Amino acid sequence: MIEEITSTQNAKVKKWQHLTTKKGHQKYHQYLVEGWHIVGDAITAEQPVVQIIATAEQLNLHQHQFPENVETFEITDEIAKKLSDTVTPQGIFAVLDILAAEHVDPETATGAWLLLDRIQDPGNIGTMVRTADAAGFRGVVFGNGTSSQYTPKVVRAMQGSQFHIQITHGNLEEWVSALEARKIPVYGSALNAEAKDYSTVTPQSEFGLILGNEGQGMSEKLMTQTTTNLYIPIKGQAESLNVAVAAGILMFKLNQNLA
Amino acid sequence: MIEEITSTQNAKVKKWQHLTTKKGHQKYHQYLVEGWHIVGDAITAEQPVVQIIATAEQLNLHQHQFPENVETFEITDEIAKKLSDTVTPQGIFAVLDILAAEHVDPETATGAWLLLDRIQDPGNIGTMVRTADAAGFRGVVFGNGTSSQYTPKVVRAMQGSQFHIQITHGNLEEWVSALEARKIPVYGSALNAEAKDYSTVTPQSEFGLILGNEGQGMSEKLMTQTTTNLYIPIKGQAESLNVAVAAGILMFKLNQNLA
Numbered sequence: 001m002i003e004e005i006t007s008t009q010n011a012k013v014k015k016w017q018h019l020t021t022k023k024g025h026q027k028y029h030q031y032l033v034e035g036w037h038i039v040g041d042a043i044t045a046e047q048p049v050v051q052i053i054a055t056a057e058q059l060n061l062h063q064h065q066f067p068e069n070v071e072t073f074e075i076t077d078e079i080a081k082k083l084s085d086t087v088t089p090q091g092i093f094a095v096l097d098i099l100a101a102e103h104v105d106p107e108t109a110t111g112a113w114l115l116l117d118r119i120q121d122p123g124n125i126g127t128m129v130r131t132a133d134a135a136g137f138r139g140v141v142f143g144n145g146t147s148s149q150y151t152p153k154v155v156r157a158m159q160g161s162q163f164h165i166q167i168t169h170g171n172l173e174e175w176v177s178a179l180e181a182r183k184i185p186v187y188g189s190a191l192n193a194e195a196k197d198y199s200t201v202t203p204q205s206e207f208g209l210i211l212g213n214e215g216q217g218m219s220e221k222l223m224t225q226t227t228t229n230l231y232i233p234i235k236g237q238a239e240s241l242n243v244a245v246a247a248g249i250l251m252f253k254l255n256q257n258l259a
Numbered sequence: 260m261i262e263e264i265t266s267t268q269n270a271k272v273k274k275w276q277h278l279t280t281k282k283g284h285q286k287y288h289q290y291l292v293e294g295w296h297i298v299g300d301a302i303t304a305e306q307p308v309v310q311i312i313a314t315a316e317q318l319n320l321h322q323h324q325f326p327e328n329v330e331t332f333e334i335t336d337e338i339a340k341k342l343s344d345t346v347t348p349q350g351i352f353a354v355l356d357i358l359a360a361e362h363v364d365p366e367t368a369t370g371a372w373l374l375l376d377r378i379q380d381p382g383n384i385g386t387m388v389r390t391a392d393a394a395g396f397r398g399v400v401f402g403n404g405t406s407s408q409y410t411p412k413v414v415r416a417m418q419g420s421q422f423h424i425q426i427t428h429g430n431l432e433e434w435v436s437a438l439e440a441r442k443i444p445v446y447g448s449a450l451n452a453e454a455k456d457y458s459t460v461t462p463q464s465e466f467g468l469i470l471g472n473e474g475q476g477m478s479e480k481l482m483t484q485t486t487t488n489l490y491i492p493i494k495g496q497a498e499s500l501n502v503a504v505a506a507g508i509l510m511f512k513l514n515q516n517l518a
Contacts, residue, residue, distance in 0.1 A: 136494025235395025245507035
């Protein structure tokens with residue numbers, strides 16, 4: 001049974017729109033994802049998909065891959081436009097439950113971890129999660145002051161990588177202390193040449209890597225706590241790199257001994 | 260003499276807004292840039308700054324650094340909001356002339372060049388220009404089908420790097436042929452493991468590097484024309500990297516012998 005919805009004023013449409021905002025996430029403990037790439041990934045990864053919302057065209061294409069008994073809605077192109085964060089919506093969405101944030105204990109965490117210190121831009125955050133996945137990292141720690149992981153721009157930039165690696169929230173100072181107590185190095189990232197040239201580091205199979213705020217960089221407190229701070233030598237006249245690009249360069253240098 | 264403008268309906272305000280669109284660029288051969296970082300960079304680089312538009316606060320801060328005789332306007336916060344592409348505008352803008360695209364001849368071009376094949380996302384394009392600058396590249400070639408370099412999101416992401424390195428437009432097939440005829444290698448970027456692992460390449464001081472469209476990658480024609488195609492091994496479950504991140508990883512691997 002597929003319920004057909006044709007009015008943009010329908011109460012369900014309004015709720016789905018609400019699920020693209022932080023207030024909606026807090027109220028319903030659910031969020032909206034968009035596009036078959038992510039909806040399909042969520043199904044494959046056995047995520048808590050509560051509802052699937054699609055145009056007739058998208059239903060034709062993908063309905064045979066939906067989980068059994070998932071509540072399904074057929075919507076018009078006009079409604080798809082209302083729900084979409086993009087100019088040319090694909091026409092397929094899903095509502096997912098927000099699970100209680102996975103607790104990861106830094107005293108037992110293994111592998112490589114990316115730690116985000118007050119990163120603000122949703123595109124940067126999402127891209128960094130996607131890159132951490134591609135680089136073979138075990139997970140990403142959203143430090144206090146890093147934006148939400150459920151807003152549409154973050155979700156789109158993650159491209160489903162949130163279903164592949166661990167995402168957790170935590171106090172970065174505690175993470176650094178706990179990792180270093182276990183002799184696992186934590187690398188900071190810095191713009192000054194007093195830090196160590198990243199290309200000279202010998203990569204290991206377990207470490208932490210911290211990237212900091214777009215304007216201000218890492219907090220000074222964290223900077224003094226790290227094992228080593230790395231910098232990427234700039235050859236031209238640019239003052240700095242975009243933080244997601246810097247993260248990519250560092251992760252793909254440090255990942256040589258990851259599985 | 261500073262002209263004060265207080266109405267958002269003023270004809271000048273409407274023209275400035277027009278200078279953030281492709282139509283406006285075509286009509287006036289001018290574009291609008293935003294923020295002191297870029298305005299100041301444009302002045303330092305002796306770019307054709309035609310007008311500077313700022314709130315009283317920004318005039319206090321920066322007016323002593325303006326070029327002599329530049330036409331200057333004081334605007335309200337409300338007008339700044341209208342002109343801005345950001346949620347919290349800084350309150351300073353400049354109108355720059357669009358110069359005839361610098362013609363760079365691939366038969367004599369030296370150094371390293373980034374070639375963009377139908378890149379669509381403005382943030383990606385701008386970030387790649389900024390990264391090319393930071394990596395010590397000589398310039399960036401916007402191939403046919405790559406978005407404009409004058410839209411606000413591209414300009415913001417470039418962070419002034421368009422004033423540091425050469426930006427040109429060109430036919431990429433002609434660029435590849437001309438470079439290869441001079442025994443300068445041109446690297447493509449590919450997602451398949453038949454291509455060569457990028458980390459095994461011995462960098463040179465002159466080369467071309469092509470990055471392709473976000474969804475489709477490089478054109479097949481270009482792919483067969485390149486000297487070598489490179490891939491970045493993916494260790495996790497992500498299908499691919501964001502194109503600007505991939506470009507950053509490749510540029511900072513290949514730039515070791517650049518000045």
